[in-house]
Amino acid sequence: xxxxxxxxxxxxxxxxxxxxxxxxxxxxxxxxxxxxxxxxxxxxxxxxxxxxxxxxxxxxxxxxxxxxxxxxxxxxxxxxxxxxxxxxxxxxxxxxxxxxxxxxxxxxxxxxxxxxxxxxxxxxxxxxxxxxxxxxxxxxxxxx
Amino acid sequence: xxxxxxxxxxxxxxxxxxxxxxxxxxxxxxxxxxxxxxxxxxxxxxxxxxxxxxxxxxxxxxxxxxxxxxxxxxxxxxxxxxxxxxxxxxxxxxxxxxxxxxxxxxxxxxxxxxxxxxxxxxxxxxxxxxxxxxxxxxxxxxxx
DNA sequence: CGTGCTAGGTTGGATTTTCAATCCCAGGAG
DNA sequence: CTCCTGGGATTGAAAATCCAACCTAGCACG
Numbered sequence: 001x002x003x004x005x006x007x008x009x010x011x012x013x014x015x016x017x018x019x020x021x022x023x024x025x026x027x028x029x030x031x032x033x034x035x036x037x038x039x040x041x042x043x044x045x046x047x048x049x050x051x052x053x054x055x056x057x058x059x060x061x062x063x064x065x066x067x068x069x070x071x072x073x074x075x076x077x078x079x080x081x082x083x084x085x086x087x088x089x090x091x092x093x094x095x096x097x098x099x100x101x102x103x104x105x106x107x108x109x110x111x112x113x114x115x116x117x118x119x120x121x122x123x124x125x126x127x128x129x130x131x132x133x134x135x136x137x138x139x140x141x142x143x144x
Numbered sequence: 145x146x147x148x149x150x151x152x153x154x155x156x157x158x159x160x161x162x163x164x165x166x167x168x169x170x171x172x173x174x175x176x177x178x179x180x181x182x183x184x185x186x187x188x189x190x191x192x193x194x195x196x197x198x199x200x201x202x203x204x205x206x207x208x209x210x211x212x213x214x215x216x217x218x219x220x221x222x223x224x225x226x227x228x229x230x231x232x233x234x235x236x237x238x239x240x241x242x243x244x245x246x247x248x249x250x251x252x253x254x255x256x257x258x259x260x261x262x263x264x265x266x267x268x269x270x271x272x273x274x275x276x277x278x279x280x281x282x283x284x285x286x287x288x
Numbered sequence: 289c290g291t292g293c294t295a296g297g298t299t300g301g302a303t304t305t306t307c308a309a310t311c312c313c314a315g316g317a318g
Numbered sequence: 319c320t321c322c323t324g325g326g327a328t329t330g331a332a333a334a335t336c337c338a339a340c341c342t343a344g345c346a347c348g
Contacts, residue, residue: 003187004167004184004185004186004187004188005170005171005185005186005250006250007167007170007237007240007250007251008236008237008238008239008240008241008244008245008249008250008251009166009167009170009233009236009237009240009251010167010170010240011240011244011245012236012237012239012240012243012244013166013167013236014244015240015243015244017161017163017166018163019157019161019162019305019306022153022157022161023148023151023153023154023157026149026151026153026154027149030281030284031280031281034324034325035324035325035326036323036324036325036326039325040148040287041148041149041287042148042149043147043148044148045306045307045308046308046325046326046327047306047307047308047326047327047328048305048306048307049326050325050326050327059244060243068324070314070315071313071314071315071324071325072314072325073324073325074324074325081239081243083275084239084242084243084275085239086274086275086279087235087264087265087273087274087275088232088235088236088239089153090265090274091231091232091235091265092152092153092156092157092232093151093152093153093156094152095152095156095225095228095229095232096151096152096153096154096155096156096159097152098228099156099159099204099225099228100152100155100156100158100159101152101155105152106149106150106151106152106283106284106285106286107151107152107153107281107283107284107285108281108282108283109279109280109281109282110279110280110281110282111267111269111270111272111274111276111278111279112267112272112276112277112278112279113267113269113270113272113276115267115269115270116269116282117267117269117274117279118267118268118269119265119266119267119268119274120265120266120268121231121234121235121263121264121265121266122263122264122265122266123255123256123257123259123261123262123263124262124263124264125255125257125259125260125261125262126255126257126259127271128255128256128257129231130230130231130234130255130261130263131227131228131230131231132255132256132257133256134255134256135230135253135254135255135256135261136175136253136254137174137175137251137252137253137254138252138253138254138260139250139251139252140174140250140251141250141251142250143184143185162334163334163335178295178296179295179296179297180294180295180296180297183296189335189336189337190296190297190298190337191297191298191299191335191336191337192334192335192336193297194296194297194298212295214343214344215295215296215342215343215344216295216296216343217295217296218295218296218297289348290347290348291346291347291348292345292346292347293344293345293346293347294343294344294345295342295343295344296341296342296343297340297341297342298339298340298341298342299338299339299340299341300337300338300339300340301336301337301338302335302336302337303334303335303336303337304333304334304335304336305332305333305334305335306331306332306333306334307330307331307332307333308329308330308331308332309328309329309330310327310328310329311326311327311328311329312325312326312327312328313324313325313326313327314323314324314325315322315323315324316321316322316323317320317321317322317323318319318320318321318322
């Protein structure tokens with residue numbers, strides 16, 4: 001029933017592509033765990049945020065952990081799939097820093113190695129950046 | 145007036161984060177240049193697609209080039225900023241391949257070096273993947 | 289001439305989402 | 319008893335999206 005090209009980009013965006021989903025994930029990557037904090041730091045409406053978090057939990061991107069029984073209270077943690085989105089968030093951040101944001105980058109990361117983090121996406125085989133001229137698709141998903 | 149954390153991820157998503165924007169860009173990366181083709185291959189409504197393409201052109205991500213005068217007809221090309229989004233699309237594709245898609249990856253790329261492309265995002269300093277444990281933010285944008 | 293086709297949209301109206309504010313519930317503090 | 323916190327659910331209005339139909343300009347067919 002889904003139209004358009006069969007494509008993992010489209011499938012990924014069906015999971016994390018709605019408004020607020022990636023921003024909620026950003027806050028969770030930054031260490032925020034609780035609903036109210038995520039709502040405030042993203043600016044999302046509480047009802048929409050609740051729906052997004054539920055969807056991300058259902059999709060296996062986040063895990064909802066109860067940290068108190070009476071009354072029940074929860075924290076959100078990234079799963080492995082959620083942590084695997086970190087390169088995408090860092091890529092968006094780098095792109096926003098370079099092409100959208102005015103002035104100093106608002107957020108700075110330190111890599112596990114100790115250096116200030118500058119993320120680059122490379123070809124695993126040769127180590128050169130992926131967006132070199134000459135990079136091209138050799139198999140395409142069909143359009144339905 | 146914008147609520148939430150000052151953050152380049154949010155700013156990037158204001159430009160390319162709406163529905164269909166990244167899928168339109170995907171088609172353009174795959175070499176499609178014309179409105180009807182992009183509409184068909186993404187599945188987007190024509191009115192929404194027209195609005196998105198206009199916005200991406202205004203934002204400097206795409207360039208609209210007239211290739212015929214009477215009647216006027218146009219093609220869409222990525223700008224440098226648009227090409228700089230390729231790592232993000234490839235990252236989403238890889239994530240979708242691994243965590244969402246069932247079966248063989250529908251799309252395959254060849255890198256400029258000749259190898260089948262497997263994209264990895266690394267720390268420019270040490271060359272290790274960015275999502276190693278221990279990677280963390282050292283400066284945060286303020287929440288407004 | 290009249291019909292149909294192509295390309296690149298725009299328009300209208302119905303349907304969905306999103307929004308902000310309020311409400312709810314449970315427990316603890318004063 | 320009342321207020322505060324945390325984590326949502328509810329509600330009614332506003333905005334975005336969807337689909338189908340239409341438009342314009344030129345070309346081609348019969």
